[in-house]
Amino acid sequence: MKEIAGRIAVVTGGGSGMGRELVRQLVAEACNVSMCDLAAEGMAETVRLCEAAGLPQGLRVTTHIADVSDFAQMERFRAEVADRHATDRIHLLFNNAGIGGGGSLIVNSCEEWERTFNVCWGSVYNGTRAFLPLLLKAEEGHIVNTSSVNGFWASIGPHLPQTAYAAAKFAVKGFTEALITDLRINAPHIKCSVVMPGHIGTSIPLNTRKVQSGNQADAMDATQLAQARARFASMGRDASTMSDDDIRQRVAERERRFREEAPTSAAEAATIILNGVKADQWRILVGPDAHKIDGLVRRSPERAYDVDFFEQLAREVGWRLPT
């Protein structure tokens, strides 16, 4: 899709990170946008940023509270989009919402595991299923599903399990790649892309903490403290001697560094994604680390989970071992 102006885009997870930057850049190109997220505050800030940059005349930017893991809420979201944009069609669907967590099948609870899986996989499946009828009605459409480097490499290092996120992100990649053929046969005016970001400067650790504890406040509550302690323990670190304030500080510092010291910013990622969509690329790697990992895993798949493979990769892409 070469021209984005005047179209209607749906963006899930528009309240922060890559979702927010996608919304801002779409709006800057005069594309109407409907975004959803779990909490109103993040989306209000996204709208404020759009308005501060100057909204083109008559452009619609709407916000919707929806949990992407719940199909009924996604159907309501679709009905709201149709209503508020007075339309029966959309042109762009960015299934972007995601969280981490639930890394271990052994240490983490079943509920946490499934929450992560259902947000990361469910966001893409429910979003696609719910909005497909509106895409079918458009003269041209594009589905953009955010997977991850964890969609082809099921690791964030040899000391951190990542089972729920990796299972979901692999599913997103396989689903989207299979959609290429399905759409070519059954709806050739719709294209699709799978996005595989490396480490992007987003608030995903903070958002994960909020969603997994069911508490949208920035401050850490008792549940979140316990989860952070469990996470440190799962990484082989003794957290028993740390006070709650030590934990809070550690977590806040980690979240800040994750966001601010990433090799690729969320805004840069959004630009790469939109350029990929305009160029009709179905396979969009985001960031130099993503390109590097893709090359290494394709070259020696058997070694992909060896400790020395990760060390070589971390050196070459400039990743620091998680602290």
Next chain:
Amino acid sequence: MTEFAGRTAVVTGGGSGMGRELVRQLVAEACNVAMCDVSPTGLAETQRLCEAAGLPQGLRVTTHIVDVADRTQVERFRDEVADRHQTDKIHLLFNNAGISGGGSMVTNSRDEWERTFNICWGGVYNCTRAFLPMLQNAEEGHIVNTSSINGFWASVGPRIPHTAYSAAKFAVKGFTEALITDLRINAPHIKCSVVMPGQIGTSIRANTRKIHSGDRESDAIDAAGLAQARERFALLGRDVSQLSDDQLRNLVAELERRFRDEALTSAAQAATIILDGVKADRWRILVGADAHKIDEMVRQSPERAYDIAFFDEFARAAGWTERLSLENPEFRPPS
């Protein structure tokens, strides 16, 4: 795990195909087996084949009717295994059960799509979660998850949509690969492997038809099965409009038979490759020459993986041209 004798293995989908051959070869190596399936007649036949080959003295081979997509049934299965094998541990878990179908997000029903996804992905997830405590109790364990070449290549060719199966099989691959690290940290006595078969001579096509029709035991092809067959032939460019329903039934049955009996790799050969991989502690098990070929091609040129020319090149190299010409004798890849 180099030695299977005296161990206890759980095999899902033991009533046919690779599951049945895994059971037979495990039993031949004196491994106790608990198998499940949705088909009682399939399970009984597997049991009969094991007994005909001679069951080692005292070996336990048990059968259980279970839908792996249903967590409650899977938990009941675990309790039955503990009870009938008088044990709190198992050593091997083969998450093998799978069906196809639900290929299109556009033309297939949501129910059909989710049935396929919930069996192929949910089966692996539910059984891993349910049996993990029994694997943890063992001195040594191995989880063997059957993905597919569709776990890294989301296609069966440019003419057939394949979204539900591919999404599920990619999930199985990612899940298992992530388990390598999780187990290394949290349960280092348990290993895992992801199995990626190419085209294997199994009854997956007949089983798919039966499960989506809701009648798991009947071989008869009902109206829905006929409609799906007509749709599939149309996608493959074969005109079957002149065939009567009975002629179409015969054609479908013949294709299912040839898919099973004339495959590049038999189910028994696949089972041997899988068990050899487990014994050699290999986490990444490709099954069949076609699987090795497509793995190499996709890794070499991922961007081209869904181009029609890419498929035709693979089909020729892997012997799939023959397979496609079964469904459409006029089919010839452009040279």
